[in-house]
Amino acid sequence: MEEFTPNIVGFLCNWCTYAAADSAGVSRFETPPSVNVVRMMCSGRVDPLFVLTAFLRGADGVLISGCWPGQCHYQKGNLHARRRTAMLKSIFDTLGLEMADRFRLSWVSASEAPRWARVVDEFTEHIEQLGPSSVYEELFL
Amino acid sequence: MRKGLRFNKGAEETVRELLRSLLESARVSGVLTLGRTGGADGGVAYSLFTDPDAFGTDGVALPLLPFMPANAGGLLSRLTLKRPLSEPIAAVVRPCELRAFIELVKLNQGSLDNILLISSTCGGVYPLDVGANGSLQERLPQYWEAVEQGELDDDVRSTCRACGSFVPENADITIALLGETDLEAQCTLYLNTEKGATFVDGLEGAEETPMPGDLETELIQRVYSQRAACQDALFAEVDVGLKGLIDTFGRCISCQACKTVCPICYCRLCYFDSQDCERPLEFYQGELKRKGGLRVPSDTVFFQLGRLAHMSASCVGCGMCTDVCPADIPVSTIFSKVGASVQALFDYQPGRDVEEEPPLRTFEAEELAQVVM
Amino acid sequence: MSDTDTAKCKGNRQAQTVGSGTALPAEDGVEAALVGWLKQTLDKRVFDAVLVPVEVPAGDSFAYLLLRDPAILDNASPLPPVMPIQGGKVISRLTMRGNGNQQPEAARIAAVVRPCEARAAVELAKLQQAHLDNLYLITIDCPGVLPLSDYIEDPAAGAARFAQAAAQRDRSPMRPTCQMCNHFSMLPAPISDLHVATLCSDGTLSIVPGSPEGARVLEEMDMPVETSLDGWAAQVEAMEQAQTERRQQAHAELRQTVAGADRLLDVFSSCINCHNCQRVCPICYCRQCYFESDALKLPPENYMARAERKGALRFSPDTLLFHIGRALHMILSCVSCGACEDACPMDIPVGQVFSLLADRAQETLGYVAGERLDEALPLVTYEMEELGHVEQPYVAIYREQEVQDA
Numbered sequence: 033m034e035e036f037t038p039n040i041v042g043f044l045c046n047w048c049t050y051a052a053a054d055s056a057g058v059s060r061f062e063t064p065p066s067v068n069v070v071r072m073m074c075s076g077r078v079d080p081l082f083v084l085t086a087f088l089r090g091a092d093g094v095l096i097s098g099c100w101p102g103q104c105h106y107q108k109g110n111l112h113a114r115r116r117t118a119m120l121k122s123i124f125d126t127l128g129l130e131m132a133d134r135f136r137l138s139w140v141s142a143s144e145a146p147r148w149a150r151v152v153d154e155f156t157e158h159i160e161q162l163g164p165s166s167v168y169e170e171l172f173l
Numbered sequence: 174m175r176k177g178l179r180f181n182k183g184a185e186e187t188v189r190e191l192l193r194s195l196l197e198s199a200r201v202s203g204v205l206t207l208g209r210t211g212g213a214d215g216g217v218a219y220s221l222f223t224d225p226d227a228f229g230t231d232g233v234a235l236p237l238l239p240f241m242p243a244n245a246g247g248l249l250s251r252l253t254l255k256r257p258l259s260e261p262i263a264a265v266v267r268p269c270e271l272r273a274f275i276e277l278v279k280l281n282q283g284s285l286d287n288i289l290l291i292s293s294t295c296g297g298v299y300p301l302d303v304g305a306n307g308s309l310q311e312r313l314p315q316y317w318e319a320v321e322q323g324e325l326d327d328d329v330r331s332t333c334r335a336c337g338s339f340v341p342e343n344a345d346i347t348i349a350l351l352g353e354t355d356l357e358a359q360c361t362l363y364l365n366t367e368k369g370a371t372f373v374d375g376l377e378g379a380e381e382t383p384m385p386g387d388l389e390t391e392l393i394q395r396v397y398s399q400r401a402a403c404q405d406a407l408f409a410e411v412d413v414g415l416k417g418l419i420d421t422f423g424r425c426i427s428c429q430a431c432k433t434v435c436p437i438c439y440c441r442l443c444y445f446d447s448q449d450c451e452r453p454l455e456f457y458q459g460e461l462k463r464k465g466g467l468r469v470p471s472d473t474v475f476f477q478l479g480r481l482a483h484m485s486a487s488c489v490g491c492g493m494c495t496d497v498c499p500a501d502i503p504v505s506t507i508f509s510k511v512g513a514s515v516q517a518l519f520d521y522q523p524g525r526d527v528e529e530e531p532p533l534r535t536f537e538a539e540e541l542a543q544v545v546m
Numbered sequence: 547m548s549d550t551d552t553a554k555c556k557g558n559r560q561a562q563t564v565g566s567g568t569a570l571p572a573e574d575g576v577e578a579a580l581v582g583w584l585k586q587t588l589d590k591r592v593f594d595a596v597l598v599p600v601e602v603p604a605g606d607s608f609a610y611l612l613l614r615d616p617a618i619l620d621n622a623s624p625l626p627p628v629m630p631i632q633g634g635k636v637i638s639r640l641t642m643r644g645n646g647n648q649q650p651e652a653a654r655i656a657a658v659v660r661p662c663e664a665r666a667a668v669e670l671a672k673l674q675q676a677h678l679d680n681l682y683l684i685t686i687d688c689p690g691v692l693p694l695s696d697y698i699e700d701p702a703a704g705a706a707r708f709a710q711a712a713a714q715r716d717r718s719p720m721r722p723t724c725q726m727c728n729h730f731s732m733l734p735a736p737i738s739d740l741h742v743a744t745l746c747s748d749g750t751l752s753i754v755p756g757s758p759e760g761a762r763v764l765e766e767m768d769m770p771v772e773t774s775l776d777g778w779a780a781q782v783e784a785m786e787q788a789q790t791e792r793r794q795q796a797h798a799e800l801r802q803t804v805a806g807a808d809r810l811l812d813v814f815s816s817c818i819n820c821h822n823c824q825r826v827c828p829i830c831y832c833r834q835c836y837f838e839s840d841a842l843k844l845p846p847e848n849y850m851a852r853a854e855r856k857g858a859l860r861f862s863p864d865t866l867l868f869h870i871g872r873a874l875h876m877i878l879s880c881v882s883c884g885a886c887e888d889a890c891p892m893d894i895p896v897g898q899v900f901s902l903l904a905d906r907a908q909e910t911l912g913y914v915a916g917e918r919l920d921e922a923l924p925l926v927t928y929e930m931e932e933l934g935h936v937e938q939p940y941v942a943i944y945r946e947q948e949v950q951d952a
Contacts, residue, residue: 080482081444088475101538111536118544119515119533123481126514127507128413138546151546170415172466172611173422173473203853210860216816216892218865221849224857233858242818248861255845262850304816305893416603423602423609424698426631428889430822442834452639454646454680457612461595465615469597470631470639497820499889500607500630501698 038093038159041086042067045075045098047105051142061149066156067095074098075137076109080120083135090168093134093159097151100139113137133158134165176364178373187360188236188265188291188348193228194376195263201289201372202260204228205245205252206236214307218242221252221262236265237350239316239329240309241298244491246273246524247436250283257284263372265291267298268341269491272524273436275343276487279531282439289372292341294351294393296320297333301496323352323392324399332492332505335404337397340389342525345369352392363388408510410503418474421507424500425473431494431504432480437487437523444483445476481511486532487523488512567743567752567778568769576744579751580624580658580686583767585616587656592766593682597640597657599626606701607694610636612655624658624742627708629691632885633659634666634828638676642831645679655681660688661729662883664738665916666828669879672923675831682759683738687731687745687782690717690724694888715745715785723884723897726796728789731782732756737917739763745785746778797902804899810866813899816892817865823886823896824868829876836875837868869896873903878924879915880904910936 044050050071056063068091072078075098086094096113104110117137124132136155140148180187195201208220208227217240220233227234245266252258266274271292277283296319303309312326319326325334341347346369349361364370412421429445432438444450450472460467490509498504516522518541519532572579587593599608601621608626610633611618637657646653659667664685670676689712696719697704707719717725732741736756740763743752752773755761764771804810821838824830836842842864853859880900887897908914910933911924 081479084475084478084482088472108536111538112533114541114544115519115533115536118518118541119486120482121544122514122518123478123485123511126413126511127411127418129415129418136546137544155546167415169464171419171474172464172468173419173425173471173609203850205861208858211812211815215812218815218818219861221853221859221861222857223850223853227858242816243862251843251862252846252849254843256847258846258850260850301818301891302893305891419602420604423604424607424630426826428822428825430820430825430889430891433822433825434818434820441838441840446833448833451643453643454641454677455644457640458646461612461614466600466611466613466618469610469612469636497818497822497891499694499822499826499891501695 036160036164037064038066038156038164039091040067040093040095040155040159041091042069042095042097043072043075043078043082044069045105045110046071046073048099048103048142049075049097049138049140049148052140052145052148055142056145056148059145061145063149063152064156066093066159067152074104074106074109075113076104076106076111078113078116080116083120087131087134087165087167088171090165091134092162092165093136093155095136095138095151095155097138097140097148100141103141110139130162130165131167134162176370178362178364178376180360180362181358182360183358184348184350184353184356184360185237187362189228189230189232189234191362191373191376192222192234192236192263192265193225195289195372196223196225196228200261201263203262204234204265205248205262206234206265207238207240207242208235209233216242217304217309219245219248237293237348238309239296239298239313240304241267241270241491241493242301242304243434244273244436244493245270246275246277246489247434247439249274249288250277250436250439253283253286253288257286258288261287261289263289263291267491268292268295268338268344269336269489270436271341271343272338272489272522273491275524275527276437276489276531277439278527279529280439280487285527289346289368290344291346291348292344293348294341294388295333295336295339296351297325297329297336298492299326299328300330300492303328317356320350321352321354321356323396330492330496330505331407331503332490332495332509335400335407335509336490337400337404338490338522339396339400340393343527346373347388349388351396352390404513407506408513411507411510421502422474422477425477425502426500427470427473427476428499429476430497430499434493434497435484436489436491436493437484438480445472445479450476481508485512485515486519486521488516489523565755565775566771567754567773567775568764568771569773570742570751570753572749572751576686576742576751577624580742581619581622583753584622584624584656584658585619587763587767588614588616588619590767592654592763593656594653595655596622597636597655597681598622598624599658601626606698612640625660625686625688625712627692627705628694628697629660629663629883629885629888630694632666632826632828632883633657633663634670634676634881634883635826637663637667637678637681638670638828638831641677641681642675645677653680656684657681658684658686659738660691661685661731661737662688662727662881662916663828665729665881666879666883668737668916668919669829669881669923670831671919673829673831673879678919682740682763684740684742685732685738686742688724688727689715689730690720690727692719693721721884721888721897722895723882723887723901726789726793726898726901727882728786728793729881730789731786733779733782733786735917737919743775743778743782745781746775752778793905796898797905800895800898800902804902814865814869814894817869817894818892819862819865819868820891821868822889822891824872826885826889827876828881828883828885829879830872837864837871842867873900877904877907878911878913880908881915
């Protein structure tokens with residue numbers, strides 16, 4: 033299979049995962065250059081329409097990552113994010129869209145830089161196996 | 174203990190009489206139900222009636238007509254949007270319309286105060302084009318025959334045939350229709366709440382039946398399984414996958430009529446009508462750098478999936494959307510299928526309980542672990 | 547209407563003598579010829595992109611595509627059997643936020659549309675909802691379109707029915723507004739940069755320049771403009787006259803059906819207030835329609851009081867208010883395309899009613915929607931002395947009063 037670098041849009045919460053990603057970079061944990069980071073103040077700020085737009089505009093994968101439940105900087109944003117993720121996946125899945133499998137939610141706290149690297153590795157490999165998303169090309173609508 | 178009232182007159186007459194005497198006795202100031210708007214060949218619309226004569230034998234009211242020109246849940250929301258009603262009215266609505274209204278009340282788009290909710294075990298409604306082509310009247314005999322058997326006429330909305338929520342849960346009064354033999358000569362009303370009982374207390378012509386049978390008869394139980402099977406078949410018709418999506422919405426013209434008639438879609442300015450979705454020419458020009466061609470206007474599928482993201486948790490499966498689509502897309506089949514999945518995910522039923530929070534407004538500390546990496 | 551007013555109306559509308567056109571070989575039919583020509587324009591970079599209806603993958607409808615890849619044109623249909631979205635609305639959505647940044651990919655865009663779609667685009671440009679600077683409007687003689695639901699039921703049969711009717715110049719299967727359309731070509735004055743003349747009696751096809759820009763395009767394509775169009779012009783004029791008579795007849799009959807409150811209510815008795823008509827109308831561009839705004843969302847006491855007054859209130863209310871109000875807002879720009887009627891789920895003849903209102907209202911103000919880009923919208927401008935027949939009764943009454951009081 034042709035090598036391709038997945039184009040993953042990552043919505044990272046400022047207080048936890050973004051900090052972890054920053055820390056991972058400084059500590060020189062190697063990760064594939066697949067994640068395009070969009071810094072959100074909270075994973076709960078991620079509007080489902082952002083995820084949808086990312087996919088429709090050609091993202092091969094979308095990742096939302098935030099603080100662990102109970103540790104959200106704004107108390108409960110991540111708990112809302114979890115429900116929205118579940119709802120979106122259900123919509124994609126029911127309509128038989130591959131996007132269901134290309135969309136993930138993870139919890140990575142600020143002190144878990146190695147975990148961030150693992151999340152990126154794992155998700156990137158998963159997307160590599162799925163191949164590039166054909167949504168942007170095929171969906172002329 | 175539920176009380177019931179049995180009348181020795183036909184269902185239609187019973188309901189008309191009930192509404193007429195509610196108005197005449199000033200127990201209610203108005204009744205929201207269906208009525209003729211034009212001449213004999215004219216249309217049918219929901220109306221707020223204040224004149225008891227509308228419910229006489231030659232009156233224009235048609236409370237049990239199997240037709241839904243608008244989802245009455247949305248209409249009750251419109252009526253009570255600014256303030257709760259200060260005088261009582263009665264509203265005759267179908268189970269899905271009732272559920273839509275309760276959803277809207279939860280979403281701060283209306284109030285339940287002062288509304289006597291009357292519903293029925295529902296045999297479905299005909300699609301709008303049956304009303305448009307004038308064949309509604311002539312179908313009524315076969316409709317009622319089917320209802321008495323606990324079945325649905327073949328030509329009612331497909332979402333009706335697949336509906337498992339045909340027993341209204343939050344009505345003050347339920348008219349037993351489905352599976353009731355001899356609706357031409359007798360009719361049973363179930364008084365589900367104190368409110369319902371109080372409103373009809375002392376009305377003439379009703380035999381008190383303090384221990385009626387259960388509303389959910391054996392036949393009703395059988396109907397549940399029939400409808401479930403129908404739903405499976407209907408949902409299987411949805412064209413899945415990316416190709417399915419393209420094929421289904423290829424002829425969508427983004428008129429958004431589906432959204433306009435949807436009772437749940439209440440936003441004053443829909444996101445998809447806002448400036449955010451108005452693309453400058455630069456956008457199209459930019460896209461032409463990456464693609465050989467793209468549709469104008471764009472974002473058709475974005476609107477459909479986006480609307481699903483916004484309202485599928487509250488979709489009551491009424492079927493208004495399919496009926497108004499100028500391109501004959503089976504919108505309600507798709508939306509109620511996705512709605513059912515999303516609702517199952519949260520063990521939620523829209524309109525079941527006015528105290529129950531809509532699923533995306535709340536959360537549990539621990540749940541949905543399968544969603545997290 | 548006074549004679550002076552009539553003269554003023556007609557003054558702008560002298561039939562222009564049509565010059566010459568350029569012949570286009572059409573052995574395989576009009577669509578194939580036009581598609582071939584469009585491909586050439588893309589190859590020669592005369593146009594950078596083309597906006598044209600293309601068949602959707604499922605084969606059951608058509609969508610406007612903005613394209614620069616000539617291969618996609620293989621599925622294009624410049625004159626499709628249906629009009630799912632009015633082309634004027636499409637042009638507006640494309641250009642409403644401005645003229646773009648002249649990127650080479652799409653600096654010069656050709657839009658292939660029907661005459662009513664072009665006229666709607668012109669109206670929208672005047673309403674600041676479209677910008678036509680980048681656009682080359684290409685119109686085509688139009689046989690009408692089938693009602694959309696007729697076509698979707700059986701697209702193959704629909705396509706055949708359309709082709710046959712178009713060939714025989716038979717408008718009976720078309721939309722009711724198409725059946726009475728008398729603006730199906732480019733005469734008396736061109737509104738587009740190029741017009742495809744298909745109604746020549748000898749079956750030939752010509753492209754007619756309607757503007758200096760259009761003439762330049764033909765020059766760049768090395769297409770000499772030397773074919774006489776007299777035969778075509780005569781044919782079109784004859785057809786237009788016949789259609790005008792038909793239109794007047796249809797409007798006279800229609801007026802009988804709608805005149806008076808009772809009859810108007812009858813026509814709209816099955817209206818479900820879905821507002822499809824407003825949503826598909828190319829002219830209705832308001833982000834939030836007045837008739838859906840808070841202005842008409844009132845406290846329950848208001849509705850109850852109105853219900854008391856007559857014993858009942860249709861709910862949701864304001865059905866006639868919506869239709870007449872919408873007419874007040876847009877009738878002077880209505881191009882009688884019939885998109886509204888196509889979209890109505892209750893088969894109300896709203897397109898026909900609005901075309902009747904449009905003709906009358908536009909005639910009163912000496913205006914024809916979409917005919918001239920340089921003609922101001924009638925409500926935006928005025929003359930010091932005009933429309934005496936509208937004000938005359940009032941002036942007479944007050945003058946009489948003055949005389950009496952003196």
